[in-house]
Amino acid sequence: MFSRQQSRPLQRPVEAGLAPPRPSGSRVAPIYLPHQSPPRFRIVCHTLLQAAKSCKRLHDSSIRMKNARIVGTSVPRMEGRGKVTGQARYVDDMVLPGMLYGATVRSRIPRGKIKKFTFGPGIEWNEFIIVTPRDIPGKNCIALIEDDQPCLADGIVNHPEEPLLLLAHPDRHLLPKAVEAVTVEYEPLPAIFDMKESEALQQIIWGTDNTFKTYLIEKGNIDSVWQTADHIVEAKYTTGAQEQLYIENNGMIATFDLQQGLTVWGSLQCPYYIHKALMKLFGLPADRVRVVQMETGGAFGGKEEYPSMIAAHAALLAMKSGKPVKIIYDRMEDMAATTKRHPSHTRHRTAVSKDGKLLAGEIDFTIDGGAYKTLSPVVLSRGAIHAGGAYYWPSIRIRAKAVATNAPPHGAFRGFGAPQSLFAIERHMDRIAQIVGLSPVEIRRRNFLKPGQTTTTGQTVNEEIDLGKLLDRALELSDYHAKKKIFAQDNEQSPRKKGMGIAAFLHGAGFTGSGERFLGSVVGVEACDDGNLRILVSSTEFGQGTNTVLCQIVAEALGIHYEDVSIAQPDTHEVPNSGPTVASRTVMVVGKLVQSAAVGIRNTLTASGMLKDSYSPEEFRAACRAYVAAHGKLRSVAQYEQPDDIVWDEDKYRGSAYAAFAWAVYVAEVTVDLTTYSATVNDFVALQEIGRVLHPVLAKGQIIGGVAQGIGFALYEKVIWENGRMQNGQMTNYIMPTSADLPPIRVYFEELGNVHGAFGAKGIGELPMDGPAPAIVNAIEDALHISFDCIPLLPEDIFAALSENESPQTAIARAPE
Amino acid sequence: MSQSPKSREKCEISFTVNGKLETVHVHAMERLLDVLRHELGLTGTKEGCGEGECGSCSVLIDGMLVNSCLIPVLQANGTKIVTIEGLAADGRLQILQQAFLDCGGAQCGICTPGMILASLHLLEKKPQPTLEEIREGLSGNLCRCTGYMQIFDAVAEAARRGATA
Numbered sequence: 006m007f008s009r010q011q012s013r014p015l016q017r018p019v020e021a022g023l024a025p026p027r028p029s030g031s032r033v034a035p036i037y038l039p040h041q042s043p044p045r046f047r048i049v050c051h052t053l054l055q056a057a058k059s060c061k062r063l064h065d066s067s068i069r070m071k072n073a074r075i076v077g078t079s080v081p082r083m084e085g086r087g088k089v090t091g092q093a094r095y096v097d098d099m100v101l102p103g104m105l106y107g108a109t110v111r112s113r114i115p116r117g118k119i120k121k122f123t124f125g126p127g128i129e130w131n132e133f134i135i136v137t138p139r140d141i142p143g144k145n146c147i148a149l150i151e152d153d154q155p156c157l158a159d160g161i162v163n164h165p166e167e168p169l170l171l172l173a174h175p176d177r178h179l180l181p182k183a184v185e186a187v188t189v190e191y192e193p194l195p196a197i198f199d200m201k202e203s204e205a206l207q208q209i210i211w212g213t214d215n216t217f218k219t220y221l222i223e224k225g226n227i228d229s230v231w232q233t234a235d236h237i238v239e240a241k242y243t244t245g246a247q248e249q250l251y252i253e254n255n256g257m258i259a260t261f262d263l264q265q266g267l268t269v270w271g272s273l274q275c276p277y278y279i280h281k282a283l284m285k286l287f288g289l290p291a292d293r294v295r296v297v298q299m300e301t302g303g304a305f306g307g308k309e310e311y312p313s314m315i316a317a318h319a320a321l322l323a324m325k326s327g328k329p330v331k332i333i334y335d336r337m338e339d340m341a342a343t344t345k346r347h348p349s350h351t352r353h354r355t356a357v358s359k360d361g362k363l364l365a366g367e368i369d370f371t372i373d374g375g376a377y378k379t380l381s382p383v384v385l386s387r388g389a390i391h392a393g394g395a396y397y398w399p400s401i402r403i404r405a406k407a408v409a410t411n412a413p414p415h416g417a418f419r420g421f422g423a424p425q426s427l428f429a430i431e432r433h434m435d436r437i438a439q440i441v442g443l444s445p446v447e448i449r450r451r452n453f454l455k456p457g458q459t460t461t462t463g464q465t466v467n468e469e470i471d472l473g474k475l476l477d478r479a480l481e482l483s484d485y486h487a488k489k490k491i492f493a494q495d496n497e498q499s500p501r502k503k504g505m506g507i508a509a510f511l512h513g514a515g516f517t518g519s520g521e522r523f524l525g526s527v528v529g530v531e532a533c534d535d536g537n538l539r540i541l542v543s544s545t546e547f548g549q550g551t552n553t554v555l556c557q558i559v560a561e562a563l564g565i566h567y568e569d570v571s572i573a574q575p576d577t578h579e580v581p582n583s584g585p586t587v588a589s590r591t592v593m594v595v596g597k598l599v600q601s602a603a604v605g606i607r608n609t610l611t612a613s614g615m616l617k618d619s620y621s622p623e624e625f626r627a628a629c630r631a632y633v634a635a636h637g638k639l640r641s642v643a644q645y646e647q648p649d650d651i652v653w654d655e656d657k658y659r660g661s662a663y664a665a666f667a668w669a670v671y672v673a674e675v676t677v678d679l680t681t682y683s684a685t686v687n688d689f690v691a692l693q694e695i696g697r698v699l700h701p702v703l704a705k706g707q708i709i710g711g712v713a714q715g716i717g718f719a720l721y722e723k724v725i726w727e728n729g730r731m732q733n734g735q736m737t738n739y740i741m742p743t744s745a746d747l748p749p750i751r752v753y754f755e756e757l758g759n760v761h762g763a764f765g766a767k768g769i770g771e772l773p774m775d776g777p778a779p780a781i782v783n784a785i786e787d788a789l790h791i792s793f794d795c796i797p798l799l800p801e802d803i804f805a806a807l808s809e810n811e812s813p814q815t816a817i818a819r820a821p822e
Numbered sequence: 823m824s825q826s827p828k829s830r831e832k833c834e835i836s837f838t839v840n841g842k843l844e845t846v847h848v849h850a851m852e853r854l855l856d857v858l859r860h861e862l863g864l865t866g867t868k869e870g871c872g873e874g875e876c877g878s879c880s881v882l883i884d885g886m887l888v889n890s891c892l893i894p895v896l897q898a899n900g901t902k903i904v905t906i907e908g909l910a911a912d913g914r915l916q917i918l919q920q921a922f923l924d925c926g927g928a929q930c931g932i933c934t935p936g937m938i939l940a941s942l943h944l945l946e947k948k949p950q951p952t953l954e955e956i957r958e959g960l961s962g963n964l965c966r967c968t969g970y971m972q973i974f975d976a977v978a979e980a981a982r983r984g985a986t987a
Binding site: 079081082084085086087088089090091092093094095097098249250251252253254300301302303304305335336547548549550702703705706709710711712713714735736737741742743744745747749750 | 859864865866867868869870871872873875876878905906907909910915919920922923924925926928929930931932933934935938956957958960961962963964965966967968969970971972973974
């Protein structure tokens with residue numbers, strides 16, 4: 006633990022791992038509204054000088070922006086050289102002496118009682134380490150929001166691929182055969198694979214009502230509107246599961262010894278989630294559990310919670326064998342057993358005036374959480390809050406529900422519920438446009454949220470966002486109007502039907518509601534004896550650019566060289582808990598804290614007399630060196646504190662849901678080929694307002710990558726389920742876009758200059774996942790004049806719809822009663 | 823994972839890797855990928871899918887781009903192999919590697935070694951590829967992070983800088 010190394014004179018103890026469980030399960034929450042009231046960070050300097058001297062409120066970072074030298078430029082990726090030379094070390098590249106290989110025996114049925122294990126013939130079982138639930142020293146659970154998910158199923162199985170037993174052997178080649186040789190006798194129980202069946206309570210498979218979580222968001226009085234509205238538009242939208250498909254499969258290595266306790270190295274996003282889970286599973290104190298992140302080959306949310314399970318398994322085998330144990334999943338195991346994006350159903354009922362104004366909305370948003378609660382409540386929360394989209398609703402009622410089925414738990418995936426509910430609202434806006442007789446452009450323009458208006462949770466938009474202007478620019482960049490006109494003419498003759506579709510949306514950055522307050526993230530910056538600075542955070546790099554951007558922020562804040570800053574490998578013995586690397590929070594929240602801690606270093610140096618008020622980078626390094634030589638250590642720590650004027654009512658689900666929203670308008674140009682029934686995206690314009698762009702190449706890379714995943718979500722990536730088990734768990738039959746499948750993805754930024762996170766940045770990681778699917782399906786409707794309300798939309802679905810004589814329109818338009 | 827070789831005899835296989843002659847004592851059906859990683863410690867070659875779909879394990883054998891997860895090591899006997907470790911052997915990045923860094927062609931890095939070898943293979947065949955040729959040339963290598971555009975930029979930039987000159 007970080008705290009072991011020195012005492013931290015913070016007023017409030019920092020709990021390792023997740024925020025304390027809340028009845029409402031809030032992971033997300035308002036941080037601060039910086040333009041209203043700057044965040045207050047305590048700067049605590051661990052020095053031999055009086056720390057109090059340097060404790061100052063952080064100046065508004067916009068002061069430095071005019072002269073920014075490093076922020077806003079595309080400096081080299083901090084760990085890039087290792088990645089292009091093959092020297093970067095991922096967990097499977099690590100070998101420890103005497104290491105065993107571990108494997109997992111999993112359930113083949115969706116639900117039932119375990120009657121008996123048989124260890125079949127032909128295997129030298131005495132050579133294997135075998136771990137059963139009896140070997141778990143602490144509580145048999147993977148601690149997260151609720152402790153309902155066992156580490157190893159004990160007596161009862163609730164989904165296919167649930168871990169039952171663990172095996173380890175020095176020869177990794179022998180493990181697959183041994184896993185096959187374990188047979189399990191079950192007493193099967195009826196299972197549920199469908200949200201409707203779950204809601205109908207045909208079987209109670211979780212708790213008393215199969216419900217992990219519900220939310221109700223209410224604004225205004227919707228009930229009075231239905232009678233007088235000119236139009237009432239109803240429809241239902243569904244989205245499927247989606248596999249994160251990071252190219253590096255999950256993996257962990259664990260060691261155990263009585264003195265040191267447990268150490269795990271792995272591919273992961275959230276070191277302190279694993280830390281918390283292992284403490285509970287093993288009954289060990291914080292300082293005897295150590296979690297180290299290796300280079301991580303993609304995550305996208307897929308390595309947020311499940312790595313705790315794999316770490317637990319490797320650790321149990323290590324404890325029992327007394328040897329290091331490595332578990333690396335192969336692709337099929339990774340796809341079948343680990344989390345995916347939650348499938349969703351959204352039902353919209355909307356009252357609209359004849360001039361196209363949204364009057365009232367009723368939205369029922371339901372997600373399939375799989376067999377255990379895991380992160381479903383917080384995925385549901387984000388999905389529910391985004392369900393109204395980027396529009397002003399005078400009145401709305403959003404009912405959200407996460408239900409249990411006997412599938413492996415669904416989990417975090419970039420966007421975290423928002424891509425599902427935004428797909429629904431952005432399809433629905435096109436449907437409303439048709440019924441009212443307006444264009445998709447005009448219906449959006451008339452209903453966009455404006456500064457001073459409130460969101461569905463009652464949060465006032467208090468930045469100068471002009472979505473109409475953003476829309477105009479996106480239409481111009483995509484040549485929308487001209488192309489739409491040409492396509493309408495050409496489509497009459499051609500078997501290749503073309504269309505244009507738009508999606509306008511928002512994405513909240515940081516944890517929802519009170520989440521950041523509960524996290525109370527802590528970061529550190531320390532001066533090294535060579536005069537360089539090192540950042541200490543548990544925020545992880547898995548491709549997005551965490552390392553690079555945090556180092557840029559420190560260099561910029563102090564006026565020193567980017568090369569003079571480095572970042573520690575995330576290791577719970579070395580770095581404080583800066584919170585999980587999720588929710589588009591790293592640059593905005595952690596970045597601001599890092600900036601604050603960096604300023605603490607400078608303040609200490611100037612207070613000590615070793616640094617003048619104005620200095621060169623070389624003088625700064627010299628001062629660091631001198632200080633460390635004289636005093637041994639210089640470390641500055643900053644902790645997040647939520648301003649008092651942020652109001653979030655967890656019970657009513659009202660208030661400031663997010664510290665900042667990023668805004669976007671995406672435009673897709675699509676061709677549907679009526680000989681193959683395949684839809685292809687020909688051009689894609691992604692325009693977004695994300696505050697200040699700190700690193701243009703990385704920011705662009707985030708957007709393009711997210712759009713590519715969004716295109717996959719819309720058109721290619723279909724999980725085939727049978728009795729709760731994924732049937733196409735291979736890259737050959739679960740199809741993600743290749744380089745030949747993608748259109749040019751053209752990325753544009755607007756920078757409003759509002760100060761949110763460090764140097765005015767907002768979170769952007771998840772935003773680009775939200776818009777592509779509705780924009781593409783809207784474009785397909787424009788091409789074919791047929792509505793599609795389910796994704797993924799594969800050629801067979803388009804064929805089926807075209808083969809039917811009647812259009813599958815589900816919208817109901819009627820005059821007021 | 824390959825077939826259990828425990829019951830079978832090991833054999834001696836020699837090939838040149840990154841200019842260096844190597845002799846290994848392994849089972850004939852061991853995957854080249856595993857031999858490179860486990861016997862020779864060349865862990866820059868990555869496994870993504872184990873079935874020749876993702877291209878993360880791409881290496882060059884006698885100038886041909888192959889998925890090393892599909893090659894029994896016996897088949898590599900007597901060949902010349904290039905892995906990612908062979909590209910900056912003198913400590914200086916090749917033009918192509920530098921272009922990947924400059925253009926944002928590497929994010930998480932796991933597909934990068936294979937992607938760079940596929941790009942190198944393409945540039946050797948076509949020193950000035952069109953965008954369409956780059957798209958086609960890299961379509962056997964999956965990347966989940968970048969959406970490929972910045973990889974295309976990197977290859978085009980490397981061609982401009984004379985990567986194969």
